Amino acid sequence: MKINLITRRKTLAGMGSLAAAASLPAQQPTPLPKLIGERPGRITPLGDLVNVLEFEPMAERKLASATYASVAGGDRTFFERITLRPRMMVSTVDLDLTVELFGEKMFAPILVGPTAGQQAFHPDGELAMVRAASAAKTVMVVSSESSYSIDKIAAASKTTLWYQVYPEGDLNAIQARAKQAIQAGCKALCITLGAPFRNATGAPSPASVAGAKNAPLNWAYIDKLRQGIGVPVLLKGIMSAEEADAAIKNGVQGIVVSNHGGLLTSAAAASTLEVLPSIADAVSGRVPVLIDGSFRRGTDIFKALALGARAVLLGRPPLWALAAYGQDGVQNLLEKLQTEVGRTMGGCGKPTIKSIDRTSVKIHDA
Amino acid sequence: MDPSRRRALWGLGALAGSSLLRAQQFDPFHDHSRLPGFDEMASIMDFEEVFHAKLPRQIYDFTDHGEGSEFNLRRNREAFSWVDLVPRGAADISSIQTATELLGTKMAFPIMAAPTSGHGLLHKEGELATHVGTTAASNTPYIVSNASSLPIDKIAACATGPVWFQLYPRPSVDATREILEKAQAAGCAAVAITMDQQASYYERAAHLRHLTEDPRTAGTPPRRPTTKNPYRVPDGRLWYNWKFLDEIRPFVKVPFVAKGILTAEDAELCIEHGMNGIYISNHGGRSLDYGPSTLEVLPEIVSAVRGRVPIMIDSGFRSGTDILKALALGANVVTVGRAARWGLGAFGDAGVQKVFEILQGELVMAMAQTGRPTLASIDRTLVRTRFR
Numbered sequence: 001m002k003i004n005l006i007t008r009r010k011t012l013a014g015m016g017s018l019a020a021a022a023s024l025p026a027q028q029p030t031p032l033p034k035l036i037g038e039r040p041g042r043i044t045p046l047g048d049l050v051n052v053l054e055f056e057p058m059a060e061r062k063l064a065s066a067t068y069a070s071v072a073g074g075d076r077t078f079f080e081r082i083t084l085r086p087r088m089m090v091s092t093v094d095l096d097l098t099v100e101l102f103g104e105k106m107f108a109p110i111l112v113g114p115t116a117g118q119q120a121f122h123p124d125g126e127l128a129m130v131r132a133a134s135a136a137k138t139v140m141v142v143s144s145e146s147s148y149s150i151d152k153i154a155a156a157s158k159t160t161l162w163y164q165v166y167p168e169g170d171l172n173a174i175q176a177r178a179k180q181a182i183q184a185g186c187k188a189l190c191i192t193l194g195a196p197f198r199n200a201t202g203a204p205s206p207a208s209v210a211g212a213k214n215a216p217l218n219w220a221y222i223d224k225l226r227q228g229i230g231v232p233v234l235l236k237g238i239m240s241a242e243e244a245d246a247a248i249k250n251g252v253q254g255i256v257v258s259n260h261g262g263l264l265t266s267a268a269a270a271s272t273l274e275v276l277p278s279i280a281d282a283v284s285g286r287v288p289v290l291i292d293g294s295f296r297r298g299t300d301i302f303k304a305l306a307l308g309a310r311a312v313l314l315g316r317p318p319l320w321a322l323a324a325y326g327q328d329g330v331q332n333l334l335e336k337l338q339t340e341v342g343r344t345m346g347g348c349g350k351p352t353i354k355s356i357d358r359t360s361v362k363i364h365d366a
Numbered sequence: 367m368d369p370s371r372r373r374a375l376w377g378l379g380a381l382a383g384s385s386l387l388r389a390q391q392f393d394p395f396h397d398h399s400r401l402p403g404f405d406e407m408a409s410i411m412d413f414e415e416v417f418h419a420k421l422p423r424q425i426y427d428f429t430d431h432g433e434g435s436e437f438n439l440r441r442n443r444e445a446f447s448w449v450d451l452v453p454r455g456a457a458d459i460s461s462i463q464t465a466t467e468l469l470g471t472k473m474a475f476p477i478m479a480a481p482t483s484g485h486g487l488l489h490k491e492g493e494l495a496t497h498v499g500t501t502a503a504s505n506t507p508y509i510v511s512n513a514s515s516l517p518i519d520k521i522a523a524c525a526t527g528p529v530w531f532q533l534y535p536r537p538s539v540d541a542t543r544e545i546l547e548k549a550q551a552a553g554c555a556a557v558a559i560t561m562d563q564q565a566s567y568y569e570r571a572a573h574l575r576h577l578t579e580d581p582r583t584a585g586t587p588p589r590r591p592t593t594k595n596p597y598r599v600p601d602g603r604l605w606y607n608w609k610f611l612d613e614i615r616p617f618v619k620v621p622f623v624a625k626g627i628l629t630a631e632d633a634e635l636c637i638e639h640g641m642n643g644i645y646i647s648n649h650g651g652r653s654l655d656y657g658p659s660t661l662e663v664l665p666e667i668v669s670a671v672r673g674r675v676p677i678m679i680d681s682g683f684r685s686g687t688d689i690l691k692a693l694a695l696g697a698n699v700v701t702v703g704r705a706a707r708w709g710l711g712a713f714g715d716a717g718v719q720k721v722f723e724i725l726q727g728e729l730v731m732a733m734a735q736t737g738r739p740t741l742a743s744i745d746r747t748l749v750r751t752r753f754r
Contacts, residue, residue: 085628089561344654346599362658
């Protein structure tokens with residue numbers, strides 16, 4: 001009869017579980033973003049979040065891992081290399097964040113950038129997004145790969161909409177979609193160059209990245225695409241002064257400096273902010289220069305404005321907010337950023353966007 | 367009993383079961399929280415630990431956290447690692463001379479107590495304890511904050527050490543004048559006007575507040591500030607302007623110093639507007655996230671000022687070598703804010719005294735070890751900078 005028989009196997013199993021429960025493994029850093037002090041898995045009440053970065057762990061808690069992976073992270077190293085040069089005793093009591101783009105006054109230099117398939121993040125998808133953008137007086141760029149039709153999005157909108165397309169495939173079909181969007185009220189057309197990935201829930205394939213890297217800019221194609229559009233056309237995905245210059249010479253009315261959220265990693269190792277000054281110099285005010293790429297803080301946006309951008313597009317953060325909190329979350333996030341830009345202007349003695357210039361920042365060596 | 371495999375494993379299991387690692391997990395008293403005592407305070411950072419343990423969380427947060435993401439708070443400390451001291455022989459410690467004078471205020475060391483608010487939260491005697499402590503530390507001059515817990519005349523009268531006054535501008539010139547007159551009547555030997563911290567936000571402290579919910583405010587929705595601007599930026603301090611400075615300038619009969627300067631351009635403007643000193647400060651990382659560290663802008667401001675007025679500096683100073691680096695880069699005097707708060711919160715006036723005595727002793731040691739016996743012998747050749 002064997003009662004309480006201690007076997008080698010049992011003892012070793014016991015020791016194994018002891019080791020597993022010891023404090024050492026528990027102290028290992030988790031690979032997922034953390035919100036200091038918040039219980040694992042809990043969605044913090046929206047009003048308690050203090051900055052945009054905190055929306056990311058909330059989205060991670062809400063989303064399927066593949067969906068979250070498509071909007072995770074960002075490259076913020078270059079932001080850390082720029083300090084501000086605050087000026088004192090300049091009244092900013094009449095703080096004014098408005099900028100003019102294509103003849104229209106924007107409440108703040110922040111846009112919701114084009115991101116595809118927003119229903120993957122919230123059942124109301126683009127409808128919730130556009131309602132939030134409207135509430136926060138923010139221009140939204142609608143992706144041609146939206147979950148909802150442009151007509152439905154435009155019907156839900158009380159703000160300025162732009163439309164975004166990819167310059168590939170059947171030209172007539174793309175033109176038709178663009179014209180339909182303009183009919184629905186979109187005020188500008190954004191053509192995204194070399195986007196390596198078209199699916200919000202899928203990582204870019206190596207082949208598509210390589211293809212984007214090697215694809216020459218087909219000006220004839222873009223020229224045809226622009227025919228009869230009737231609204232300003234922007235090129236998104238410019239990463240060099242030469243491309244910017246060529247774009248303007250080819251009649252483009254605006255430039256978006258973008259590396260598609262760092263997805264073109266091998267092809268465009270530089271951060272967008274790093275190449276912005278040279279592009280702004282080359283453009284020298286001929287057309288507005290916009291930018292995206294890991295903007296998460298008011299100071300980030302202030303830095304881009306100082307280095308020559310007219311406005312900043314947000315990619316991932318509105319999707320984080322949409323996933324975790326829906327429409328209210330996106331509105332809260334956009335308003336947080338507006339306030340942060342305003343605070344930064346207050347702290348730097350810059351009452352208007354125009355008064356922010358290159359002497360407002362200092363770029364440091366790596 | 368013969369040794370058997372079974373018994374050996376039993377023994378091994380028992381050993382593992384009673385191991386230190388396991389004991390630590392289940393012994394609630396084994397949390398390494400013994401507090402060092404007053405006599406164990408050997409450096410400034412020792413005080414922070416005691417301060418943290420003794421004071422309520424909210425007060426610690428308010429003292430120790432910085433603006434926004436605290437990039438600026440971290441950079442203040444990081445910047446000291448970009449400056450190396452290059453010793454030239456050594457000097458006899460008895461030959462070290464540190465006495466100096468700043469805008470008419472004599473001091474035994476080029477170190478002052480920076481203005482910080484609400485000492486009543488840190489210690490029951492508030493600013494009185496601070497003044498007693500600074501006076502005991504070789505009459506260290508104490509810049510009394512405009513946001514003190516006690517009135518300036520009481521603070522000034524409770525000890526004999528020199529006091530200066532720090533001013534937060536009020537939109538009303540008359541109200542500002544009244545504050546300035548009261549401070550000067552109380553015997554303040556100089557006034558520093560705070561120009562920075564126009565729209566700061568203690569993100570980190572706000573965050574911790576909701577995680578350790580205050581029962582008094584639990585359940586109430588966060589208040590949205592009513593502001594003149596549509597961007598919800600609190601506008602209580604956005605109005606600061608040079609015209610206001612010109613208007614109040616005549617009310618200051620003692621030396622008048624501009625605090626919060628971080629650019630050469632503003633240093634020049636301050637001199638043009640009749641200021642008698644430049645006080646480089648980023649409010650201890652509490653003013654503007656992603657602002658520069660004070661140490662890295664010191665050379666730019668020193669060359670702009672060209673010796674016309676003295677230069678003071680604070681934000682992140684924790685040791686005698688930190689102070690020596692700033693003196694070598696051209697500062698006349700270093701002030702410390704947080705360190706004095708830690709001393710006060712941890713041990714009252716004795717703590718304040720000890721904080722300054724440690725810094726003074728460390729400065730003397732650093733001067734001796736780098737072969738710089740006098741303040742005049744401390745110059746740029748003492749440091750090698752690797753600012754980025």
